[in-house]
Amino acid sequence: MKNIIAIDGPAGAGKSTIAKSLAQELAYLYIDTGAMYRAVAYQALQNDVDLADEAKLAQIAADVQIDMRLQDGENLIFLNGQNVTREIRLPEVSAAASPVSAVAQVREYMVPKQRELAARGRVVLDGRDIGTVVLPQADCKIYLTASLDERAERRYKELLAKGLPADLNEVRQDIDERDYRDMHRETSPLRQAEDAVYLDTTGLSIEDVLLAVRHLVEA
Ligand code: DC
Numbered sequence: 733m734k735n736i737i738a739i740d741g742p743a744g745a746g747k748s749t750i751a752k753s754l755a756q757e758l759a760y761l762y763i764d765t766g767a768m769y770r771a772v773a774y775q776a777l778q779n780d781v782d783l784a785d786e787a788k789l790a791q792i793a794a795d796v797q798i799d800m801r802l803q804d805g806e807n808l809i810f811l812n813g814q815n816v817t818r819e820i821r822l823p824e825v826s827a828a829a830s831p832v833s834a835v836a837q838v839r840e841y842m843v844p845k846q847r848e849l850a851a852r853g854r855v856v857l858d859g860r861d862i863g864t865v866v867l868p869q870a871d872c873k874i875y876l877t878a879s880l881d882e883r884a885e886r887r888y889k890e891l892l893a894k895g896l897p898a899d900l901n902e903v904r905q906d907i908d909e910r911d912y913r914d915m916h917r918e919t920s921p922l923r924q925a926e927d928a929v930y931l932d933t934t935g936l937s938i939e940d941v942l943l944a945v946r947h948l949v950e951a
Contacts, residue, residue, distance in 0.1 A: 735853045736869070737949060738862035741876035742911045742922065743826075744883030746933055746941060747858040750876065752807060753942055754949065755856040763849050764800065764807055765859035765866070766829070768842050770820035771798050771811045773828035783831050790837035798845070821894070823906065830910040833860075834917040860914055863925035872949050873928035876941075882934050883907055 755762035799810040863873035884904035891898035
């Protein structure tokens with residue numbers, strides 16, 4: 733069985749759903765690395781920090797205490813002891829997390845934390861650069877993607893299900909812009925690792941994807 737499983741891919745590809753289910757099935761720890769950048773972005777917004785001020789963003793990344801805890805099947809995120817699980821999913825935080833995660837110094841603080849969490853083994857991580865930068869030695873790397881329309885539709889439904897306001901066109905545009913920024917930034921851009929398995933989930937159900945991923949992990 734693989735000890736470290738890395739799932740990368742664009743926004744809304746179903747990475748967290750799949751990573752979380754897989755971790756549960758295998759009794760592995762799930763590490764949501766995007767939540768860490770979201771938490772930094774949330775703190776920056778709370779403090780009215782200009783998102784172009786890289787030094788201030790780096791300071792926040794250095795100072796924040798981010799903790800994750802699994803409770804009743806839900807992955808809870810704590811920022812300096814405060815439960816921000818819901819807040820970090822708000823559209824304004826999603827939009828801010830992308831430029832925040834592009835700051836090299838912010839990543840310099842987050843990546844060691846991610847490696848530290850993964851060092852215990854039996855972990856599933858999802859993100860953008862896990863297989864390429866954070867843990868290039870991962871035992872199993874998957875690049876999960878789907879068409880832009882389908883990813884937008886999934887994210888839109890997810891927001892509605894959580895009772896959050898959403899507009900499909902806005903969600904699509906937001907995802908498109910974030911992906912562009914995440915793929916074209918200088919530091920650790922989103923790209924498929926050479927040894928990652930490419931999995932296009934367009935038209936597939938969660939169960940189908942989970943089955944495919946399980947085959948890869950057990951292979
Ligand atoms: O996966 P997500 O939507 O929660 O990620 C939020 C932002 O953080 C997204 O714009 C990409 C960025 N991110 C990153 O740069 N590296 C990671 N390992 C995970 C997320």
